[in-house]
Structure formats: C-alpha cells, structure tokens
Amino acid sequence: MLGQTQAVGLNAFAARVVDVQASISSGLPGFSVTGNPDASVREARDRVRAAIRNSGLSFPELKVTVALSPADMPKVGSGFDLAMAVAILAATDQVASEMLASTVFLGELGLDGRLRPIRGVLPAVIAARQAGYRRAVVPIETIAEAALVEGMDVGGASDLGEVTRWLEGDHVLDTVHAAPVTQAPPVPDMADVVGQHEARYALEIAAAGAHHVLMTGPPGIGKTMLARRLPGILPPLGLEDSLEVTAIHSLVGELSPGRPLITEPPFVAPHHSSSTTALLGGGTGFARPGAVSKAHRGVLFLDECAEMGSHVLESLREPLEDGEVRVPRRDGVATYPARFQLILAANPCPCAPAHDVDCVCSAVVRRRYLGKLSGPLMDRVDIRVRMDPPGNTALMSGSGESSAEVRTRVTAARAAAVERWSEFGWRTNAEVPGSALRQKFPLPPEVLRPIELFLRDGRVTARGADRALRLAWTLCDLRGAERPVEDDVAQALLYRDRGASW
Ligand SMILES: [Zn+2]
Numbered sequence: 001m002l003g004q005t006q007a008v009g010l011n012a013f014a015a016r017v018v019d020v021q022a023s024i025s026s027g028l029p030g031f032s033v034t035g036n037p038d039a040s041v042r043e044a045r046d047r048v049r050a051a052i053r054n055s056g057l058s059f060p061e062l063k064v065t066v067a068l069s070p071a072d073m074p075k076v077g078s079g080f081d082l083a084m085a086v087a088i089l090a091a092t093d094q095v096a097s098e099m100l101a102s103t104v105f106l107g108e109l110g111l112d113g114r115l116r117p118i119r120g121v122l123p124a125v126i127a128a129r130q131a132g133y134r135r136a137v138v139p140i141e142t143i144a145e146a147a148l149v150e151g152m153d154v155g156g157a158s159d160l161g162e163v164t165r166w167l168e169g170d171h172v173l174d175t176v177h178a179a180p181v182t183q184a185p186p187v188p189d190m191a192d193v194v195g196q197h198e199a200r201y202a203l204e205i206a207a208a209g210a211h212h213v214l215m216t217g218p219p220g221i222g223k224t225m226l227a228r229r230l231p232g233i234l235p236p237l238g239l240e241d242s243l244e245v246t247a248i249h250s251l252v253g254e255l256s257p258g259r260p261l262i263t264e265p266p267f268v269a270p271h272h273s274s275s276t277t278a279l280l281g282g283g284t285g286f287a288r289p290g291a292v293s294k295a296h297r298g299v300l301f302l303d304e305c306a307e308m309g310s311h312v313l314e315s316l317r318e319p320l321e322d323g324e325v326r327v328p329r330r331d332g333v334a335t336y337p338a339r340f341q342l343i344l345a346a347n348p349c350p351c352a353p354a355h356d357v358d359c360v361c362s363a364v365v366r367r368r369y370l371g372k373l374s375g376p377l378m379d380r381v382d383i384r385v386r387m388d389p390p391g392n393t394a395l396m397s398g399s400g401e402s403s404a405e406v407r408t409r410v411t412a413a414r415a416a417a418v419e420r421w422s423e424f425g426w427r428t429n430a431e432v433p434g435s436a437l438r439q440k441f442p443l444p445p446e447v448l449r450p451i452e453l454f455l456r457d458g459r460v461t462a463r464g465a466d467r468a469l470r471l472a473w474t475l476c477d478l479r480g481a482e483r484p485v486e487d488d489v490a491q492a493l494l495y496r497d498r499g500a501s502w
Contacts, residue, residue, distance in 0.1 A: 003090025007083035008124035012334030015127030022087035035068030078108035144260035208413035209474030210428035217387030232403035266298035295340035413477035434466030
C-alpha cells in the first residue's frame, strides 16, 4: 500500500519540493524514515504517530516506511510532519483525493494533532510555485506570508483533522488568519536630531549612494540615534526586494502574522560581543541566517565596532564584496543573500570621555584602538565622519528636516544612479568599481584636479581616490546635476581626509 504527497525541504535559502512516499507492508510493526533525514526529522515519527491517533484516525500496526526524495538532499527540521501524516493516511485509505498529487503540505504536528507554524513558509511556497505546484496547505498562523505568493492557492489549517476533512471535500480551509493587523513599529524621524548638521548630511549622502559609513565621536553624541534614522531616509523596498527580505525573516522565524510583508529597509544592530556565527549565520541543524542577511537590503549597524574582534570584522569582507554569505555546513555550504549598508560607530579611544581633553589614553593606545579599523574592510567604507559635541548655537538651532523631506532627495538621487549604471548591472554608486568609474564616464582633468593634488601630496591613496570619485557622483546626483564638478570632488575628498587624520 502506497501513499504519496509533497512537502518542501529548506536548505538555507535554497528550497526544493520533496516527494513524501509512505509504504505500508506486512512485517514487524515499526516506523522508519529514509532519504537523508537528520535527527529532527526522525523525531517526527513520534509526533506523526501520536497526531494521527489523537485526531481520531488510525495508525497501522504494520511496517511503515516513509521515503523522502531526492535522497541526496539533507532533510532538516519538523516541516515534513504534515506531509508524512497525509501520505500515511493515503497509504491506509483513510484519505483519498486527487489533490494529494498537486498540493504541498507544510507544518509541524503536535502530539495532539495540532498543526504548528514552522520557519520559512514563504520561501517554501515560492519554491513550490516555481516547481509548478498551485496549491499549498500551511499552518493557519503562517497563511498571511504564504498568501504573498501570487498564483498559489493557499489554505490554512489548525490541525490534522481539518486537513483530512478538506481532502475528503467536507471542509473549506481558511485563506486568512484572524490575527490582528499590527503596524510596523515607526521608524524614528530625522526631525528629532538636534544639531549635528555635518553628520546628518553625511548620512544623507550615504543613503543616496548606498555608501558604507564610519562615525566616530564620544559616547552619547548621538551616533546610534542617527544610525537608527537611516532606514527612514532610504527608499522603501520594491516588491521583489520586499519578498526576498521577507523570505529571509521567515527563515529566522521573526515574521509577525499580522504584518507579513516587510516593505521598509530592515535595521539590524548586533552587539559588539556577537560571534561570527551570529553575524554571518549558521549553527547546528537548520542553518539560521545571521545579522548580515537579516540586514539584506537594509542597514547593518555595528556600534562600538573597535571593541569587536579583528577576525569578526574581517569576516564581513566576503558579504561586503559579494552581496551574499556562504556558511559552511556539515553537508556542504549554505548561501544567503547579504547586501546591506554598513554603518560603523566607534569611540575615539578606549577610555571614551565625553570631551576629548579628558582622555587618559596614551598616543599609542589611541592609535592602536582605531588602527584595528583599517585595511581591506575600511577600503569599502566611503564616508568617515567625526562627530563632536554640539556647540550652544547648534543646540539652539532647533530641529532639522523630517525624514520624509530627506527621503525625497535621496530617492531622486538613487533614480539618477540607476539610470546611469543599470545597463552595467549596478544600482547604486557605492557598487561601482573604481575602474568602471574612471572609464565609463571619464571626467575632464579640471574636475579631477583636487584628486591629482591629493595624490601628488600623498594625502590619499589610489583606492581613496576611487572612493572620493564615487562620493563625488553621489554629491552630483543629490544636486540633480548631470556630471560632478570640481567642487563635488573637493568635498568628497574632505570626507576621506577626515578619516586619514586618525
Ligand atoms: Zn582615551
């Protein structure tokens, strides 16, 4: 006796439809699972058996084998439970439906037969759709995220009994969940920031060109306050990016049922004591996306980054270069998207006084402290800004512009960059390699003169010169101009030169 249906296996960001085949034969009663299951899948046997019995159905006192295929793909997690139960019920003629062959079943079963939510429902349903399936049954708590996939007929169930009644045609599955719609927590507004005009403008430039930023300054100066406001001046995510970001957060298991689609750039701020695993992803069993992937298409903020281990900071190079992260696994490599905007913040020295004159660190200690932030990682940071305590006049000057006003300029500048670079496959100025900057849109010598002067005096390296050129294009985009002028280049160099003096 055979019963067959489908589930979806998740291997990092790659999801694949898995055939679930149950066969019942005479022989010693038992229940085995084949097809490269890990320990968590083997534990499904107890859950599936109890769930079937506690749903008023019968579990055969025979030899039960469930085969998951393709066998070469490792099967991880509890998401196969429902499909395994359905396949066994089909093999024992307790359900019969032509829908078994055209539906994917996702969800973990409780011993009492209840269907429990699992992580990664959105990427799983997307994979099912891509494999040609048009129908999915998911735990009711995850129906909102499953319903984001166009062209998929999705139904939510709260227990196994409901699924069997639906298969028998006696029941209609819910297509919405009565979860209260939750509003996204409001993104803090730039209008709250008093003074700090230079840092505010640096952040606007960063937003416009997607440049990475290093902010230094004494504690309490407002580095975190500013960084938190970056998502509010970035353009909202387009539909494709929204789905991709939501799929990652679905894998993390952090989606809110009442607010399934993430439409604003995420803001992720791991603690400076975070491990490389927390940052890059991984862990035993199911490889979890790390902070760099949760920040995909958004902002990764590393406060007190000089306190982080050098190897932790260096581990960011790969995602910064490739826009994705490869996490080594027992059975290969898991790849997650990780294209984020990096905002680093650091105190000027370990003693970190509110006013620089009170510093008790030696010159050597001061140099070494920020010296950690040099090398290949810092080569990717186009903007360095030093924040000083605001003078009295700045404090009196009242609140600045709102995030909405800044976002309007940022959005226009980004559109200009897309128009210029899209034929070469880049979306933002920060992504464009130095050679391409110089060759695709060469600038006349008089515009480049400030760079020539800096290079001649050794005040900037060749890489630094490329960074300045990238920034000059962003300053030009913010002005709404066609081409950078000498002043854009000179200003861009200042954002570099400030960093060089540390
Ligand atoms: Zn100090």
